Amino acid sequence: MNAHRSRRHFLRTGTALIALPMFESLGFRRFASAAPAPVAAARPKRMVFLGFGWGVTEQSWFPDVAQKGADYTLPSGLAPLARHKSDFTIVQGLVNKDVSGGHSGSTFWLTGANEFGEPGQSFHNTISVDQVAADTLGKETRFDSLILDCGAAANASGHGQGLSLSWDARGKPMSGPKTPVEAFHRLFAQDSTPIEAQKTMLRQRRSVLDNARESARELQRQLGKTDNAKLDEYFQGIRDIETRLSRDERWLGAPRPAPGLAEPQSSLAGYEEIELMYDIMIAALRTDSTRVLSYRQPVSTLLTSLDVRIDAHTMSHYLGKGPEYLEASEKRDRAQSELLAGFLDKLKATAEPDGSSLFDHTTVVYGSNIRTGHNLDSCPTLLAGRGAGLRLGHNLVVSKDTPLCNAWLTLLRGSGVAVERHGDSSGTIPLLLA
Amino acid sequence: MPTRVTLRLIYVSLLLFAAGVPAARAAETPAGAMTERHRVFLETNCLGCHGPEKQKGKFRVDELPLAMADLPTAERWQKILNALNSGEMPPEDETQPAPEAKANFLDDLSHAMVAARQRLGDQKGVIALRRLNRREYANTLRDLLGVHVDVSALPADTGGPNFDTVGANLFVNGNQFEIYEALAHEALEEAFNAATAAPTAKKFRHETEKTHPTFLKRNRDSLDAVDRANRWIKAVDDAAALPENAALVAKLREIAATDDALRYHWQKIPGAPSAKTFGFNAEAEANPAIIYRTRDRTEFVRYDEYYLQLPALDRGTYLTMPGGYGGTGFTADQGLAIPKDFAPGDYVVRICAGAAPGAPAERRYLEFGLKGFAGAGPGTPALSTHHLTGTIEAPDVIKIPFTFTRQSAERNHRNLFIRERGVLDGDRIQQQIRAAIARNGHGPDVAIWIDWIEIERVPVSPETMAPGLRALDLPLVAQAEDIPPAKLRGAFAQFAQEAFRGVPATDASLDRLVRLYDSRRASGGTHRDALKQALAAVLSSPRFLYRAEPEAGTARRSLDGLELATRLSYFLWGSPPDHTLRDLAAAGKLRQPEILATEADRLLDHPRSVHFVRPFLGQWLTLDRLDLFQFNRKLYPKFDDSVKSAARQEVYETFAALLRDNGRLGELLGADHVVINALLADYYGIPGVTGDAFRKVPLPAGSPRGGLLGMAAVMAMGSNGQHTNPVERGAWVLRKLLHEPPPPAPANVPELARLGAQLLTARERLHLHQQEPQCANCHRKIDPIGFGLENFDAVGQWRTTDTYQARDEAGKPLPNAQKTWTIDAGGALHKGPAFRDYFELRSIIAARQENFARGFASALIEYALGRPCGFSDEPLIASIVAQAGTKSFATRDFIHALIRSKEFSSK
Structure with missing residues (x-):
């Protein structure tokens, strides 16, 4: 291995020096057969979790609870998603009942844990739903899951403690690429080291x-x-x-797939950064590099990129303040909806080998543990994709105090992940299913 | 300028993760328990539905223990707290408790809940194994190998509820091991390069006037183009004015009303010349708009004419305003390209500069930095700001230490820049330029003259060789003679002991290192590759990454000398122990109290103690809030990045001065002096301070400055960059100065409706907080303090009036709906003394210095011991405060008392 070269890889990606040159690939040629054979049968299930920290604007994001079902008026905060209206569902009334911190939009969002649940510890968490999914859905891909984050911007974005949306089986925070550049390299960086040399490196x-x-x-x-x-x-x-490493060994000689998009520029922040992360996520799914993704999105830099000069936390308390705060909050909602709409467009536009689309096999979860301000009841929850047999196109209102984890459990089972329970779940929610 | 006071309803800024440990609440409520009095409240308001008879929702309050001694009980009380806060209980159609009674109940319950959570989560003095946090790791590599590596790939370890030293929160996960390994390779590569580089002197000076020929040519071309444009226009106009063309021109006027429009038709006008004959190209000939644009740049002409008559252009250049402003714009940032053959390492940069004649005091500052991806523009913050005291005739030479990193070199970031302070970090430039043109006709006058800039390598000598490399004593080149196994093993042993802070490596681990080396050689690696591989293994091993304190049985034991040395040096230096400390430890002397105290003093007196002062103070006082939002430069033009950075520095320097002089901790609550430099003195309006160094400056009587409350940084973080935030400020004072932290922001309290269109003073707005008991229980304590600080605006400047502009739904200002009022800072602490103004409030707070001392002691304990400060630490806190109190809370004595304690020296 050329040490100098590997350092450059490291510098460019900001991730592991050793990892990249070592595991990355060789080009196509005869080695492709070393990769696990593609499954010809049913297309695999995928799950995507997108978390946006500081909640949403109460009065313009949630559909009217009186308009239950498919015939509801799309509120202005979701207006950019109009073209997908029949392909996503809003669920209202879900709650993580053990969460009491008004500044943690993501810490327990996918886990449902009680921060104080362990005597003698000042902080406690449990496994997040994406990692439960990765255990089953991640077996055949190069990455069992891909955990994406927004780095330093996460601090001011209402996510709370953690290094991403994901927590491992022991309730420890997990981390992953923090920029589009890192994510791109993690997935697609190519290397032309001969296979024998790669084997030697693996041994080392x-x-x-x-x-x-x-x-x-x-x-x-x-x-x-x-x-x-x-x-x-x-x-x-x-x-x-x-x-x-064992996984890499199985994939030794299989070329990294062509990403289908250009290498990102390093300086993007906010709106463009999220857009690019979404593109990379699509690329990861299209190339079947992974089937489970989580992304902790930036809010603070999103506001800056929208030319909003109000800090994100103050914005989240738009109530009782001037109209410019409400305006900032709604601008944020629309921007996030626009981005999501673009993501759904691409899921729909990406064909699977059997002629169906990625959208047909993917579940997209989009939301936060925070509704608005410091409110943690009725967490904003938008579900899309046909991967889990969901009832789409509806405004669903579940009975009061239904655990958010019931929704997660429903999605897991719908995606073929056989688990008894998740977090504080008390059962599935049949209402969510088509 | 319209200032709107933000109305922050309920709970707005009680940052959930505010660091700090609540005191045990005094008086009526024991920690983590409610009292019989509270039971009466429950019986009155809840028992009807949640008692033995009805048991609605399977929830009974009569069986609920008052002490929250276990998690299930705490959870049931949490339910009550949640139901009351959300207004869910009592149900709307039931009798409601009196607001005051409800507020009091909520007050006690929320504090009891915090206490119970703490008590149940108390680690009882157990310190979880501490990994080096990110900054300690960087410091440690730097001390060991003498190199700076970019550690941003590692988790920051900050941003949680505790200090970044708390072991329980320092995780290792995912590919972190690989990052450590990669960074180790990186650091070793750089260290080897530095050690093997020829020790030749490197020095390069750039005379700024060398840019003048290029500049002058551009400048002359620009002036010439304007002249040619005017001449062509005149020639066409002359032709159009000829009597014989009158009829034609009259006809053309029908389609071309203005003179400019008429000249588009120059070809039809006999006698009008082509623009080409005036030196313009075919494009300009076809489209006179290009010529008009040139003509209209007369402002540039005036500025260029102004610039060219300035003195001393033969010897230097002036820094000008940037922003597409004429030919001179490119001297807005002067600079120097670090020559290609200058390797990464430590340098010194010198700038010879002076203030231009008549430059106003606030513009005699320059910013220095290194251009990154964003050039020298807003995306590139300055590394430092410098005060100019010299003139063109007698310029200053400013000396700036500068580290040129490998990362910068590899990214080809080699351009150093200097620019006038504040010109590139805000959006007021165009504003300033327009104002200056209106004033003097040509634009902003220059303020700073630059003679030259130079960069020189700090020489590396064997004496300054990093201890890790000295310990190694092996060739560091790729091709080396075969090294005898014993020598190799010995070198590894030396290096590992150095890396492990004096603890020798085991025989087995040395054998493994030799095997790693051999196997790398066997697979074709060079000596250098194999050496790096083995050393990187040392630097990513748990012995290096964790500060292990082995355990013997279950009993607490005293730390041995080396462990104590390590604890001390990471506490006060954020870095590993040096050889002096290790030698004392090895000789068994460090555990002698007087020697330990002497060493603590030595560490505190060393410049490296900045690695204690900054992270400790920054996290304790939550100074990162300053970076949460952008300050509005249109409203606050003086609060530029340089001032913001100096304001933050003031907090550190003030504390450092207290440490240095062993001053009274209470001076942070009020003092007759400030610790500032020229830039801040200018900001505060204090005359007679020059230079960049922070020093004690006496305050005139009646100054609002002196102590934390008078600091721009503290007041600015109690804002959102636009408006003041009385709630944030009030809560901060309770948390940090009075050590009575409000409970975390409760979830699900209904927010009040918008009041944007109502014309109320800030105080009237905030008063609404107190109408709902859920809000009042905290806000009656927070708000009066916040209002007492309203004389400080969003950037910490003193003011006496405030204004509110009401707006309609669309955000447009409503006519005749502006209100200006004189700020009345008077008020009273909840159940406490009244104050007439800020000064009286400051005195009340200063009088409670014992609370402050307790808060400071708890913070020190958590920071130094690397575990949350819990209830079991009450005796330790009391003892530290008592020991420091005997000398009027002398700042350094707190540290000595903590270091003397049994807790500090036991596992």
């Missing part, structure tokens, strides 16, 4: 990981129980990388 990677594990074991023997619980994260980190 293993020995490096073995060494790290051995070093951790030496330390483990000296530490007490609490410290070892912490050190376990290090072991888990090594295990995760090993799992990925």
Whole structure:
């Protein structure tokens, strides 16, 4: 391996130096057969989770609860989605009842956990629904899931604690690419290292990981129980990388797919950044690089890119303030709806080998744990896609205090993920299903 | 300028994740428990439906224990809190509790809930294994290898409810191991390069007048073009004015009303010349609009004429205003391209500059920086701002240390820039230019003259070689003779011990390193590749990344010397212990109290203590809020990026001065001096301060400055960049100064309707908070303090009036609907003393310095020990405050008392 070159890869991607040149591919040729054979039968299910932190504008985003069903008036905040009206559903009344923090739009959104649920700990969380899905849906793809984030912009965007929307099986925060550039490289960076050299590198990677594990074991023997619980994260980190190495080994020689879009520019922020992330997500699905995606979207930089000078938190408390705050909040809603509409357009326009579209096999979840201001009841929830057998085109109002996790459970089962429960779920919601 | 006071209803800015630990609430409510008095409230208002008889929703209040001793009980109380806050209970058709009683109940319950959550989550002094956080990791690599690496690929570790030192929140996940490994390779590569580079001197000076020939040519061309345009226009007009053309022109006038329009038809007018004969091209000939545009640039002409008559152009240049403003615009940022053969490393940049004659005081500042992707424009913040005290005849030489990183070099970011302060970080430039033209006819006068800029490499000598490399003592080149295994192993041992902060590596781990090295060599890697591979393994191993404190059995034990040295140096330096500390530890001396205290003083006196002051203060006082929003530069032109940065620096420097002099902590609540530099002195209107260094400056009597409340940074973060935010300020004072933090913002409190069109003063607006008990229970404490600070505007300047402009639904100002009032800062603390104005409020707060001291002590405990400060720490807090109090809360004594404590020196 050419060390200099790999460093450049690292610098450009901001992710792992070793990872990229090592696992990335070789070009097409005869090695393509080494990849797992494409499944000819039913198209696989996909799930996409998009979280937008600071909620929405109460009076112009939610459809009238009196207009239940398919015949409802689209509110102005959702107007840019008009062309998809029969292809998405708004669900009202869902709640994460154990969440009490008015500034955490994403920390527990997909987990439903109780922050205080563990005695002797000041913070507690559990696995997020996307990771539950990834366990089943992620087996055959190069990446079991792709976790996308917006980096530093997340702090002022109402997401709360965490490194992304995703939390692992032990309730620890997970991280992933924070910019379109990183995401692009993670998925599509090409490498022309000969396959034998790649095998050698994989062997070396293993020995490096073995060494790290051995070093951790030496330390483990000296530490007490609490410290070892912490050190376990290090072991888990090594295990995760090993799992990925095994996956990479299976994919050795399979070329990275052509992304179908140009390498992103580095300086995008806000509206264009989200748009580009969406494009990369489409590309990830189209190339079947992964089947589960989560994206913690920026709000603060979105506002800046819309030329709104009000900070995101103040904007989220538009009530009782001047009209410019309400205007900012509604502008944000429309921009987010526009972006989502574009994403749905592309899902519909992307053909699957059997002639159907990506939209037919994907479930898109779009929302936040925060409704508006500090309100956590009736979390804004928009569901789209035909992947989970959902009833689309409806304004659904569920009975009061229905756990958000019931919706997640319904989507999981609908996507072929056989689980008993998720978070604080008490069952599925038949109303959501067609 | 219209200022609208934002009406923040309920709970607006009680940042949920505000750092800090609530005090145990005094008096009536024991921590995490309600009292019999509260039971009466429940019996009166809830028992009818939620008692033994009805048990609606399977919820009974009569069986509910008062003490929230376990999670299920806490959850049931949380339900009550939620139901009351959302207004769900009691139901609308039932008798409602009296507002005051409800507010009091909510007040107590929300605080009891915070206390219970804390008590139930108390780690009881257990410190979770601490990973180096991102900044400690960067500092550690820098100390070990002498290089700066960009660690932004790692999680920031900040932004949570605790300090970034708290072990429980420091995770390792996903590909983080690989990032550590990649950064280790990166750092080693850079360190090896630096160590093997020839120690030749590098120096380059740019004389700014060298840009003049290019500039002058452009300038002359521009003047010439205007002249040619005017001459062509005159020639056409002359032809049109000829008597024999009168009829023709009259006919043309029917379709071309103006002179400019008429000249489009020059070809039809006998005697009118082609523009080509005046040096214009065919395009301009066909489209005279191009010529008109040239003609209309007379402002540029005037500016250029002005610029060219300035003195000393043969020796230097002037910084001008940017913004597409004529030929001179390109001297808006002067600069220097770092020559290609200058390698990454430490440099010093010198700028020889002076103020132009008559330059006003506030414009005698220049900004220095490195151009990134966004050029020198708004996307590129300055690295530093400098005060010019010299003149053209006697210029200053400003000396700036500068680190040229590998990342910059690889991205080819080599252009250093200097520009006038504030000209590129706001949107007031066009405004200023127009105003200047109206005033003097040519545009903004120049303020800064630059003679030259130079950059020089800081020489690297064997003495300054980084300890990690010195410990290694191996060739660092690709091709090396075979190294005897014993030497290799010895080198690894030395390096690992250095990296592990003095703890030797195990034999087994050294064997593994040698194997890693050998296997890399065997697969064709060079000596250098294999060496980096092995050392990167050290730098991504848990011994390096975690500050391990092994445990013997279950009993608490004292730290050994090295562990203590490590704890001390990461506390006060954010960096690993140096050799002095390690030697004392090895000699068994560090655990002697007097030596430990001497060492603490040595660390605090060292420049590296900035790695304590900044992260500690920044997180404790939540200074990151300053970066949450953009300040409106149209409303506040003086609060530019340079001032914002200096304002933040004032907080650090003030605290650093207290630490240096062991001053009274209470000076942060009120002082007769400020610690400022020239830039801030200008901002505060304090005369007689020059230069960039922060120093103590006495205040005149009656000044609102002095102490945190008088600092621009503190007041600015209590705004949203446009308007003041009395709620944010009030809550901040309760949290940080009075140590009585309001509970987190409750969810689901109904928001009040919009009041945009009503003409009310800020106080009237906020008063609405107090009508609903759900709001009043916190806001009756927060709002009076916030209002007491209303004399500070959104950027911390003193004001006496405020204005509100009512607007319609569309956001348009309503006619005759503006209200201006004199600010009345008077009020009273909830159940506390009254104050007539800001000064009295400040005195009341300053008198409660013991609360402040307790808050400071809790913050120090959490920061230093790397775990939340809980109820079990009450005795420690009390002891620290008592020890510091014996010397009137001397700032350094807090740190000494904490370091002396058993908690600091035990596992």
